[in-house]
Amino acid sequence: MNTRDIIALLLTPGVGRKNVYKILSQYGEEDLTIHHLKEIISNKFYKISSTDLYHFYEKSKRILDWAEKARIDIVDFQNTRYPSSLKAIDDPPLLLFIKGKYEFIKKEENCIGVIGTREPTAYGKEIAKMIGGYLAQKDIGVISGLALGCDTGAHIGCLKHKGKTAAILAHGLNMIYPNENKKLAEEIIAAGGCLISEYFPFEKPKNYSFIERDRLQSGLSKGIIVIETEETGGTMHTVNFARKQNKKIGCMKYSSIFNNYSTLKGNEYILKNMNSVPIKNYSDIDDFIKK
Structure with missing residues (x-):
């Protein structure tokens, strides 16, 4: 076939x-x-x-x-270019539509997923950029979803430090959603990164497709780092996929002065109830990468 x-x-x-x-x-x-x-x-x-x-x-x-x-590669499940890490997850995509260079995603140990809410605090936005940039300096690929907020920060931080980043999209590659990140998508490709989707061209984003793509963000990564999330936010889907896939889960641990922010309630839950690694500084990230 x-x-x-x-x-x-x-x-x-x-x-x-x-x-x-x-x-x-x-x-x-x-x-x-x-x-x-x-x-x-x-x-x-x-x-x-x-x-x-x-x-x-x-x-x-x-x-x-x-x-x-459109200069888009279609990589099917049988192809040697198909990332081995995705073959190991439940319900792997049979096809990947990829625009850009993607050699760096072929080994999960080369990548970390950086995820979080679309509406983070101003501090959270900066943290996402800092972590994306720090991973780039360590020659670690950044996996995220091109959403507004934390995803955008992670991609931007990675690009600023000349790193490679992959954006996992919940729709066909004929479009970019959200439209505000069209220029960012172009910058990702120009910098040697890629856009990835399992959906046919001209398929529009749907609620279920955002959840489906979350399994790929964790699947392509050695582990994920949560910047900010509500307890019932979309980010929690990726966290739960990471647990099922036996991926490491890192989570930002903030000072108590941020306790009243709803976008951090998920962080508190993850740190308290899941086998996660608290991230407070760059040294914690170093340990997270090495383990």
Whole structure:
């Protein structure tokens, strides 16, 4: 099976990513024709006509052509360029759409995820920049989500110190969300970093896709560092994925003068209830990287 086969299967209604993974596990080494795939789908899921499957193959070709023109690599699960760290997580993406250079993400020990709320305190914004910059100085890649707030700070700090950073997006790579970070996305690519998505071009961001992409932020990282988060904030999804993936969790520990800020309630919870590492200074970050 090749990339076009995988795309066509993912486009086929009623099949889904997990079932495509099962098909790939069973038939991945075989050179399948459209007729063979039609039989597989019909036997395992529902009767599909050759005309309908041909339609998905044509759409698959258009996606491949679009990616080539847009200088976007499509890396499927079988490809040697696919990050090994993602193969180890539950429900790995079968396809990655990547714009930019991504050699630095192939080994999880080379990367740290830096995450947090979209609405941090002014102090938190600066901390995100400082940590992103410090990791860059240590030649550690920064993984984040290009969201406003802490993500933006981490990317900017990394770029300021000539580091490489990857932004994991919750939509197709034909667009940038939020629009305010379009220039930042361009700077990430120009500096030797990359944008990564598992979604087809022209797929818009949805609530579930932001949660899905969080598993990739932790999956690509040796560990994550939480800057600021509410107890029920979106950042907690990444934290929970990191726990399931047995990744290290670092969390900023702030002075008691910040106790009344809602965006730090999640930090208190993580430090109290999870097997996390409190981060108070650069020395703590050094220890976090080495362990």
